[in-house]
Amino acid sequence: MKPDFEKGGGLIPAIVQDAASGRVLMLAYINEEAWERTLATGKAHYWSRSRGKLWLKGESSGHVQLVREVRIDCDADTVLFRVEQQGGAACHKGYASCFFRRLDNGGAWVTTEERVFDPEEVYSK
Amino acid sequence: MKPDFEKGGGLIPAIVQDAASGRVLMLAYINEEAWERTLATGKAHYWSRSRGKLWLKGESSGHVQLVREVRIDCDADTVLFRVEQQGGAACHKGYASCFFRRLDNGGAWVTTEERVFDPEEVYSK
Numbered sequence A, B: 001m002k003p004d005f006e007k008g009g010g011l012i013p014a015i016v017q018d019a020a021s022g023r024v025l026m027l028a029y030i031n032e033e034a035w036e037r038t039l040a041t042g043k044a045h046y047w048s049r050s051r052g053k054l055w056l057k058g059e060s061s062g063h064v065q066l067v068r069e070v071r072i073d074c075d076a077d078t079v080l081f082r083v084e085q086q087g088g089a090a091c092h093k094g095y096a097s098c099f100f101r102r103l104d105n106g107g108a109w110v111t112t113e114e115r116v117f118d119p120e121e122v123y124s125k
Helices: A032-043 A117-122 B032-041 B119-123
Strands: A011-020 A024-030 A043-046 A053-056 A065-072 A079-085 A102-103 A109-111 B012-018 B024-030 B045-048 B055-057 B065-072 B081-084 B100-105 B108-112
Touching: A011 B024, A024 A032, A024 A043, A024 A079, A024 B012, A032 A043, A032 A053, A032 A065, A053 B024, B024 B045, B024 B081, B024 B100, B032 B045, B100 B119
Parallel strands: A011 A079, B012 B081
Antiparallel strands: A011 A024, A043 A053, A065 A079, A065 B100, A102 A109, A102 B065, B012 B024, B045 B055, B065 B081, B100 B108
């Protein structure tokens, strides 16, 4: 059984979780090709909606995600990748997790983490 | 700053994680109204794509999600709800998590959990 790619018009969300800490790192989208390549290589591949192309996560930064476990939800329209994050950071802004901001009681977004890397340094190489 | 609802045509994904265990429970979609009601009530509200209506999670089952923390990703187009799951089960099929199936090495989906409740009993009330 494959994920139900038709439901999302060819794309479904992949939740990415750190396999060791359980932390949610990011959400990205996969099409059938990204799914097949992820399974074949053990490295997370996604479909970039902004660039309109298949994307090996870490191809620019080196921060590859080694997929340790794949789960699927009850409706087969979302997958969960439990990964080992190379370089310690999933976010292109340099944070370990893309969810580095928390809503405080006053309704403001508060950054709760330190950057692991400087994006300008990593992506200008 | 609000989530970028326009990017997803009015709907963005919400990842739902158990606040205590760190387990990923489900993924659902929110529109602006679901977002506002979730913040106002502290109980997770979603937009049901299949039913085309706002949905208080647990309205049928009693399995409400008390939202303990809200996070947003770098692009502001995905949110993370860290919740206290009432009734111990997020999935309408009776499992604690919707991600109750793992892909095994042979490419088959294996159910790795026991049901917490019997859906026929809970939803026929």
